Amino acid sequence: MNSVNKTLYIPLYGKSYVSKKGLFIDDKKAEEIWEAEGFSLKGKSKSKWLAYYMGVRSAVFDEWLKQQMATAPDAVVIHIGCGMDSRIIRTGSKNHKWYDVDFLEVIKERKLAEAINSIKNKYGKNSILKVMNLDSDATTVKRNKLIGGHNAENEDAD
16 A cells, blocks of 8 residues: 555544544444554554544534435435545445445455454454464453453453
């Protein structure tokens, strides 16, 4: 992916960030993808203010789209530049034909993230790991077994 396509992670981070805080939007899908993938953002891209902006912007677009869909129940929605957005879930579109459109590389990344999340949801967070997470000093496997700081596998575990 080129540098333009990689910007798709910035709105995803913003929506995940504000959704976790219960601000502006409820986007469990963004939270799920962000947490599972662990993309790397640096500098201004990971600014909480930019995240707030992304959340507000998404909330405004979501509300506008809901109004448009209510007035045109048979409309086709073409979501151009969709990136990793889950607007179709947030807006509750049921009767509309919906097309997510973006660069081929972005759509491939989106499908890969969806496939990985589907496997992790079905078989557990440790079903797909990065090789670095298997290092003896890595904490991912252990942390994936915790719920709120408590052992999720066995009540009697140390």
